[in-house]
Amino acid sequence: MSSDEVRHGVKLSSLDQEVFPESGVTKREMLDYLEAVAERMLPELHDRLLTVLRVLRGQGPFMQKNLPKYTPDWVERASMWAETSKRDVSYALCNDLRTLLWFGNQRAIEYHTSLFRRDVANGPTHLILDLDPPADAPFSLAVGAAKLVREALRNDGLDGAVKTSGSKGVHVFVPLAPGQSMEDIAAATRAVAVRAERIDPALGTTEFVVERREGKVFLDSTRAGGATVISVYSPRHRPGAPVSFPVRWTDVDGVKPGDFTVHTVPDLLDSGDPWTAEMPEPFVLPADLVEEGHTIPIARVAAMHEGKRRARAARESG
Numbered sequence: 001m002s003s004d005e006v007r008h009g010v011k012l013s014s015l016d017q018e019v020f021p022e023s024g025v026t027k028r029e030m031l032d033y034l035e036a037v038a039e040r041m042l043p044e045l046h047d048r049l050l051t052v053l054r055v056l057r058g059q060g061p062f063m064q065k066n067l068p069k070y071t072p073d074w075v076e077r078a079s080m081w082a083e084t085s086k087r088d089v090s091y092a093l094c095n096d097l098r099t100l101l102w103f104g105n106q107r108a109i110e111y112h113t114s115l116f117r118r119d120v121a122n123g124p125t126h127l128i129l130d131l132d133p134p135a136d137a138p139f140s141l142a143v144g145a146a147k148l149v150r151e152a153l154r155n156d157g158l159d160g161a162v163k164t165s166g167s168k169g170v171h172v173f174v175p176l177a178p179g180q181s182m183e184d185i186a187a188a189t190r191a192v193a194v195r196a197e198r199i200d201p202a203l204g205t206t207e208f209v210v211e212r213r214e215g216k217v218f219l220d221s222t223r224a225g226g227a228t229v230i231s232v233y234s235p236r237h238r239p240g241a242p243v244s245f246p247v248r249w250t251d252v253d254g255v256k257p258g259d260f261t262v263h264t265v266p267d268l269l270d271s272g273d274p275w276t277a278e279m280p281e282p283f284v285l286p287a288d289l290v291e292e293g294h295t296i297p298i299a300r301v302a303a304m305h306e307g308k309r310r311a312r313a314a315r316e317s318g
Contacts, residue, residue, distance in 0.1 A: 007031070010101045018053040019107060022239040025262050030235065031189050036266040038097045040273050041233040045100075047117035049078060049091035051228055052103055052109035053237055061109070061237050065089050078118055093118065109241075111234040115227060123182055127174040127189050128229055129196075129286070130165070130220040131204075134213065139256045142170045144197070145204045145217035146252065152195040156286050161278040164257050166236035166244035171229065175283040185292025186224035188285045193221040194296055222298070232275050234261050238297045246275035 004013050011148035014029035023229040025033075034041075055061045067077055067090045076093040094100055094111070103111075117122035146162050149172045153159055160174035174192075176185065190206075196219055197204045205216040223229050230236070230244045245268075260268070 004277040007035070008098045010098055012105045012212055013099070014057075014069070017057060017061060017090040019109060019241070020061070020237060021219070023241045024239075025235075025241045027105070027107065029107075029242075030262060032102060033235070033262045033266060034100050034104045035097065036269065037233045038100055040269070040275065041111075041231065042095070042097065042100065043273075044232050045094040045111065045113060045240075047095065048113035048115075049080060049118075050089070050094050050103075050114075050232075051112040052106075052107050052108035053112070054106060055237065062085045064108075065091060067092055069120055072102065075102065080120070081157075083215045085109035090183050097180055105250075109235055111231045111256075112228040112229050113159055115225070115229065118225065122152075122180075123178065123180060124176060124185050124224065126176055127160075127192070128184055128195060128223040128227070129189065130171045131170045131172070132218040132220055132221050133168055134215050134217075135168070137167065137168075137215070137217075141203070141217050142168065143252050143255075144200075144246050145219060146170045146172055148196040149192060149219065150249070151199055152192050155195070156289050157285070158283050158289075159280045160193075161246060161275055162249060162252060163244055163275065164242075164260060166230060166234065166260070167192075167238060168257065171223075171244070173279070175282040176277055180285060182225050184285060184290045186221075186298075187296070188289045188303045189224050189293070190296040190298070191289045193219040195290070221258050228254065233265070246273070246278065248274045 008069060012031060018024055019025050019027050019030050039122050051063055051065045053061050054064055076095050077090050078093055079088045079090050082089045094103065115126065116122045117125060127151050131142050133141040153174060160172045163171050165171055195204050195207050203216060204219045206214050206219050207213050232244055232246055233243050234251055241261045241262040243262060244255050245263050247255050
């Protein structure tokens with residue numbers, strides 16, 4: 001079989017090379033995977049600013065936001081000002097199969113998207129909780145934390161869908177009605193995390209500093225505003241090429257991240273799409289949730305101030 005071919009107008013090359021060490025996946029197999037999941041993955045990628053993790057042969061992984069100059073003209077894009085680098089960044093919008101295959105041929109492994117579509121003024125489409133268990137902890141810990149979050153959501157008339165992160169954690173997505181401010185959504189995300197922590201403080205924590213989490217699952221509420229999140233069905237740069245895969249709530253207790261890989265997922269697609277089946281209709285966030293959230297400090301900022309306070313105290317005591 002030739003190591004070069006053309007699919008959907010995209011010239012592909014080096015198809016028999018492994019996409020990254022320990023993946024166990026050739027570029028051909030990765031492109032086959034992307035083509036298999038495209039019908040489900042593309043609606044989630046549609047009009048979202050795309051950041052990809054690429055791995056070039058013989059090099060380490062790197063994140064790519066700005067499209068390279070050699071990007072074909074037919075790749076849709078949107079420009080956004082980056083305050084950190086003080087420049088406009090030209091982001092891809094992966095809105096069709098041809099673009100997805102082009103990225104696959106560029107050895108893009110992970111697909112991270114903005115929370116909004118095309119323009120930040122449109123606001124996030126989902127409230128997201130990222131549940132991050134300690135290193136080497138059983139996956140059941142992350143699943144338990146997801147159930148805490150769901151209980152907190154349902155206590156306020158909300159609900160969401162769940163997916164593996166493709167790494168060691170779990171993501172819970174709550175769909176949002178348009179027209180809600182980014183600040184209110186971020187506040188509500190913090191409130192959900194704190195309420196989930198109250199339900200079982202021995203399991204979940206909102207503590208941002210890793211060393212102070214005491215073996216608990218981090219209920220990360222920082223996936224808000226201008227943050228990105230790994231797309232559902234995206235492969236991950238991990239041994240065995242696992243995938244961020246949606247799971248029905250009724251099945252979540254029986255899964256583990258290794259169940260869902262570039263090799264195994266295509267055979268699971270005939271059983272329906274849990275992501276669309278489990279995703280409820282969009283919600284307007286309850287006022288009490290938003291109000292409580294505005295009283296809760298942003299975890300990253302609070303940790304930064306605490307770190308400065310401790311450093312100052314150490315200097316003064318020394």
